[in-house]
Amino acid sequence: MYWSKSFIHTLKEASEEAESTSHRLMLRAGMIKMLISGVYSYLPLGLKVLDNINKIIRQEMNALGSQELLMPSIQPIELWQMTKRDELLGEVMIRFQDRRGRKLCLGPTHEEVVTDLASRYIQSYRDLPFVLYQIQTKFRDELRPRFGLVRACEFIMKDAYSFDKDTEGLDEIYDKMYKAYENIFKRCGLDFVSIKADPGVIGGDVSHEFLVPAENGEDVVYKCNICGNYLSGNDAEIDVCPHCKKDLTKINALEVGHIFKLGTKYSDVFGLRYLDESGKERPVIMGCYGIGISRLIPAIIEQNNDADGIIWPKEVAPYDILVLPVNVTDKDIFSAAKKVYEILEKKKMKVILDDRDERAGIKFKDADLLGIPLRITIGEKFLKEKKVEIKSRKSKEVKLFNLDKIEEAVKGL
């Protein structure tokens, strides 16, 4: 992509609406644009990051045999009345009535729909176990949307649902999911903690939350400064670390994932049963597994930035390499830059060429703001010694290479 042809518009200052580091950086880098409070457009740069996260999630979900489907946003209220979650969710659920008088809502989650769906197909033990998941837009009537994508009215989630014959099967898939979640958050470049949690409105006996320590977090975890152990709010009522007997520090944390052993809560309501090997009817044992995908983006930025801008972890970066000719009106510099761009594009790397006729200072500042992992600068050193400069956004390490060695140089970094 040539920057001049892209829809990347950086801002020197974020508008006043920005309430946290990640929110400010996303606005300044031109990743998102607010339509109304709590409702955002993902601009091309923001969507690339979202797509990278989705790719990681799909790989990890598919690796454990989950199958992707796509359920609707529009849901009938009747399903929610059956589980009595209609009242529980209350005004948070967006409701409307259509022209035919049907009472509908926009799904904030899909336990009811997926259990009803499974009950139409599952008959015997031979149909079990299986896991379904979707990546989908959810809706909540948030009274106080905050921090950009962190607490929004329209947001993107991955929700998975497991269906098993017995609790042993549930335990097995729950552990696999737990590990898949660890992989996902690691690959996103996140420092995270998992904590036994209260199942709350979703229900069931056992649940674990995945939390990312971040300034814009609305949850709190406690950390022992000695052993590094994390404790949840409830555990921390004991007020010292159970291992070290030392005081705990208060840390804001953002919930990015939550997994639940649901048991038969939903299958009982929707009659989701199967015939076992002996012909006896039994309830299907369920689990559900959520990731707040859109809020992962601010979570990643909160943990990966410096005073100059974003520092994208490799797998989620919108581009791998930014090629920066310091002066596009210098023919030698610009044609060298184009050559570097073409070599790397051919190698299937995601490259952006800053071909804008702007001052070098502006281009360097924008490069730091966008946070692409590698920057290749073509400038004075190229004119004098035919060398190009490769800089790591993270380590700030700089190396010089001959133009014809560029491919190996990039691979080495």
Place this chain on the structure above:
Amino acid sequence: MYWSKSFIHTLKEASEEAESTSHRLMLRAGMIKMLISGVYSYLPLGLKVLDNINKIIRQEMNALGSQELLMPSIQPIELWQMTKRDELLGEVMIRFQDRRGRKLCLGPTHEEVVTDLASRYIQSYRDLPFVLYQIQTKFRDELRPRFGLVRACEFIMKDAYSFDKDTEGLDEIYDKMYKAYENIFKRCGLDFVSIKADPGVIGGDVSHEFLVPAENGEDVVYKCNICGNYLSGNDAEIDVCPHCKKDLTKINALEVGHIFKLGTKYSDVFGLRYLDESGKERPVIMGCYGIGISRLIPAIIEQNNDADGIIWPKEVAPYDILVLPVNVTDKDIFSAAKKVYEILEKKKMKVILDDRDERAGIKFKDADLLGIPLRITIGEKFLKEKKVEIKSRKSKEVKLFNLDKIEEAVKGL
């Protein structure tokens, strides 16, 4: 994918709700499941087809330099009042008020949002031209949803928007889009016609519709039996073919795409202007380009089926190859089938192995229903002569191969 582990549940008969061939076949093949009238879940098999279509569309859109973004479903009514389309869309638009009293709707289209968005970033001729597109869920309060995904309340569209300095620029991108649309529909295996159309509620001077002749179409095109020319409803008031002077036949057709030269209709309302080379302020010239993605699936099936089931065109097929061991309890047959499956999987082909312990007759019927382009059968001929049978779903042609020649055999077909 092993069929026994998949969420593919075929039905002998579609429920009574099915009103057309494609709708019946999609239900029978387990591609979709109705939640309420006009609202469907895409089951894993249906989602695979949707993803394949999306991939084709993204490739063709990116090839002409369009950039993908994702705009929100929730939109403020104010934007629609500005263009007076609030009244024009009337009850078709789903509306609600949130807890903070904001009057909102679920976007049936995004001209207002995208023009408002562009007006926040575009300043000079150097920012032009560009094209933005999204693949997104849209909502309509349909009084009479019909034919499954054909006329639904919740559906998926690709909508693109072009922004140019002048009408010459618009004409150029309009022609490119027209060609991209031809590529997309051809790659989807569709026989289609394009016709100059009435811009209607979207507006502008020039528009073209892309129509697919199909029994469940709600539009009508006229076809000359001599020259094969198509005429739109308006043109056909002349009642004979203008070339052949012969009578025309009435054909149902389904609208799958519509492109519009909008001109300044939206940019005037939202103040989307730019400074030209001489510093003079001018309005941005816009175009918009829609494809009804979810209804492409029934359109493809309407044109690609026989009495036994679906016949997927290559690029949109959920799997490339179905491997069918006639008897999974026969060790030799089943291990040969697994070997074939593994060889093809390694070659990055999308393969499904029908490992179900079902009668061969049921498996053959299901294979025809699902419509995977190639079926590889391992049965009697394998036991006697070590030969496997490859059958084309479309041509019904059958060939025999040795197991160790399977890779070349598949490539040849």
